[in-house]
Amino acid sequence: MKVKKLNISFLKSGSGSLNTRIVLPITWVRELGLSQDEREVYLYKIGEEIVIRKIPRIFDKKEAARIAFDEVKKIISIKEYIEHREIIEILKTIIESYFIGIKEKERNNKVVSLITVLRDSFLDKKYEFVIDNNKQYFFDKKKYKFKTVKELRDYFKIKRV
Template sequence: MKAKKLNISFLKSGSGSLNSRIMLPITWVRDLGFSQEEREVYIYHLGDEIVIRKTPLVFDKKEAAKIAFEEVEQVISIKEYIEYVEIIEIIRAIIESYFFNIEEKQKNNKIISVISVLRDSFIDKKYEFVIDNNKQYFFDKKKYKFKTVEELENYFQEEENKEIKE
């Protein structure tokens, strides 16, 4: 792995908005196969990294689940729970943002495959879920011991009402 410490340039446009630019060493750019004729680049923001690629990421359910897990953990850290439908929306957004050229009819199959990996990693980690006929929630099992969806919803509704009163 090669490493180099660089600075980011910040530029103001004519309208006053801020843009940024990083100048990459030309040898690295050539090593990746870029030229003045072949300039198309795929850039990904993965967790705390920015990845630059000549070719798009190929769909990998484990990689998609890893990205989704990080985003779901952020939601849980703020709200302390997440509903299953929110997880599906996160996964859909990841598939649309990170993996190009996936046809619409394939997206649902990809979402299902990511959910299965994600659900397994949730159960292996520190999260538990409650489910009924209509809803499913994931939450921190060290912090809470909900047995039903109704219990979880009532608890967080009461907490929300306390905050409103204060």
């Protein structure tokens, strides 16, 4: 891995809004296969990183699950729990944002397969879930010992929808 410390330029437009620019080393740009004729790139914000790619990402279940797991962990660290449907929305967003050209039916299949991978990851880690006929919540099993959705809802004062 190569590292270079750079500064971002902040520019004010005529309307007063801020824009940013960063100058990349020409050797890195050439190594990516970019030129004045081929200058289209794909930018991805993954956690604390910004990734620049010449070609879009191809769907990778492990990578998508890793990104989703990091997002879900972040939410659980703030809220202490997460609802199953929130996880599905995160998965849909990840698939739409990071993996270009996936049709709706294919995306739904990928969401289903990812939720299985994610659930297995949760159970291998420090998360547990409670489920009833309508809702499923994941939470930190080292902090909490909920046996039912009602216990979790009562503890966090979650209103039924």
